[in-house]
Amino acid sequence: MVSMEATVAGIKGTASCLALGIAIATIRSRQLKPPSELFSALAACCGLFRTLEPTSKRTAACLSSIALFRLLNDKHKHIVLSYALVELALQVYERCPQSKVLEHATSIAIASRFIYAYLLRWEWVLPSQLKIVDKQACLSPEILAAARAELRYGNGSRCHAFHPNKSCAKFLRDECFNHVQSGAKIFLPIHAIAAFFAWKNQRLDMSKQVVDYVKSIFCLLGSFVFPLVGSCMIPLQNHEQAIFLASLTPNIAQLIEPPKRRLTIRKAIASYSLITVFYQLKEYKCFSTITRHQVITLATIIYATCMVYLLEHPERQNRWLMYALYGHDIRQAKNKKISNQEYIVGNKEIIPSQSN
Secondary structure, eight states: OOOHHHHHHHHHHHHHHHHHHHHHHHHHHTSOOOOOHHHHHHHHHHHHHHHHTTTOHHHHHHHHHHHHHHHSOHHHHHHHHHHHHHHHHHHHHHTSOOOHHHHHHHHHHHHHHHHHHHHHOGGGSOHHHHHHHHHHHTOOHHHHHHHHHHHHHOOSOHHHHHOTTSOHHHHHHHHHHHHHHHHHHHHHHHHHHHHHHHHHHSOOOHHHHHHHHHHHHHHHHHHHHHHHHHHHHOOOSOHHHHHHHHTTSHHHHHTTSOHHHHHHHHHHHHHHHHHHHHHHHHTSGGGTTSOHHHHHHHHHHHHHHHHHHHTTSGGGSOHHHHHHHHSSOHHHHHHHHHHHHHHHHHHHHHHHHHHO
């Protein structure tokens, strides 16, 4: 039986998501607008979860994830499903013996896969993700189009495709400068927000924040420039082989970042790569007979199963996402519960000793 308190919590969750969606849509269009499909889906998910969670956590996770997945558009379906699968894989891996060699090998393979798809099979990449990576690449649309056409269909010079009017040295120097500028703009708000939340919880170490900010800039720089250096330096006429070798280098740039941020980057790349696998499978004839309804149904079941498993331990997930879902800090609640249990156990041990 759903309590009145849970119902009120569900209504608050729904209202909060809708209000945020309306605010964002209004700011973007500069006039009052209804929330987007994404925030409508999040509102339904959050409200349903908060209403049912006190009664049954698994039922709440299952039904709310089904509601979310069904209400999202196809682009967002791909994204949330891929992230759920990546998180599930990480949870399973944590139960296995840890291996740094396996972690780095997997990271290299995933990054290599995405770079291959990005440059040679760009139709496998979501248009929104392709647009984001194109912007971060700091290359003009004309250069990118010419380079992709050459890499996929031609057998000419990669250097002529990437920098037709520049030498390799000048091109790489300009790219380094452009990526430093781009990285500074991209990571400034991200690190500013992180610093704000860190300042709220503990004393802020400005030198560490600045160092982390610079590390992120150089990580982005290396992720894009290292493959370009490899493309210019590798003396192979076969473009696929050259791109494969060049795509092994971005993992080196990721080592600059702290482990926690590096894991976040790798999860994002893994999610992007997983989506390319789906689009690749669609090209095979054996999957052409499967209807859209069957695909959506199967994907919904997979996503709901993943979320039921992942929400068994919400304290392991992103803190702020769980805060939005539950309406409170789940980690603090977990720690408080553990402290209360330890206090009760301690009292039970003290009472018999006093009676003796």
